[in-house]
Amino acid sequence: MPRALLAVLLTLAVAAGCAGRASASGFSGGKLSVVTAFYPLQFLSERIGGDTVTVTNLTKPGAEPHDVELNPRQVAQVADAGLAVYLKGFQPAVDEAIGQEAKGRSFDVSSVVELQPFNADSDESGMDPHVWLDPVRFATIAEKLGERLATADPAHAADYRVRAQEVQDQLQALQQTYARSLATCERREIVTSHEAFNYLATRYGLTQVGITGISPEAEPSPRRLGEVAREARATGTTTIFFETLVSPKVAETIAREVGARTAVLDPLEGLTDPSADYFTVMRANLSALTEALGCSS
Known part of the structure; x- marks a missing residue:
């Protein structure tokens, strides 16, 4: 301002x-x-x-x-x-x-x-x-x-x-709980709608592939979409993550391109569900990650 x-x-x-x-x-x-x-x-x-x-x-x-x-x-x-x-x-x-x-x-x-x-x-x-x-x-x-x-x-x-x-x-x-659940997984790459999860990825030995940068509302370039799609195919990605506060359209586009599904990974920048809190969302995120990455705890 x-x-x-x-x-x-x-x-x-x-x-x-x-x-x-x-x-x-x-x-x-x-x-x-x-x-x-x-x-x-x-x-x-x-x-x-x-x-x-x-x-x-x-x-x-x-x-x-x-x-x-x-x-x-x-x-x-x-x-x-x-x-x-x-x-x-x-x-x-x-x-x-x-x-x-x-x-x-x-x-x-x-x-x-x-x-x-x-x-x-x-x-x-x-x-x-x-x-x-x-x-x-x-x-x-x-x-x-x-x-x-x-x-x-x-x-x-x-x-x-x-x-x-x-x-x-x-x-x-x-x-x-995160460390135990993410210790052994078939995949270690997470494709996300924007680059909000690097701290989480670094803590638990994952690799974040962001479609856009810090702003979730930014429009990725065609070049970036192509880069993410190629990386998703190369790593066998099964899930493209989007978040609750922005449109899932870009994630859905990548998912169709590589034959993957979409799921929510919430960066916790704001809540829309009054019954949720930091811990319930983080547990939901962990459940989504373990399913997407094929983890066995």
């Missing part, structure tokens, strides 16, 4: 008044006000924060987070938050709002885990943001978020640390 536009939004937010906003201390109704950039960070903040925080997610359910823009109300929520949780470099509009309005009250999760670059054969440059798809790195984020919440709200510090440890234990169990 251009700086001038953000300034206009901030002015409109102030003019709209303070009704329903958190207090200057970052608390509302006795609870710490936490703003999160997109779903995985919302999930962690709610699990670790428990009933002593109020969490607001800047990316609406079912929305694609890569290109999110903020309205005046959301900018005001960032300004009033006791803690803003985000991943720097993933959502420019969020980065700018936090940099201007919540710099001293923010937690950049990329500052506590090592990010990895996109694959060398990718059209993308820079660092891959999809770190939450690695349960080990996500557990580190959970630990550090617990500490950050404890700093922001010392009265409930012990509770935050206990809940953070509980989440870490659950993520460790998930990691062990």
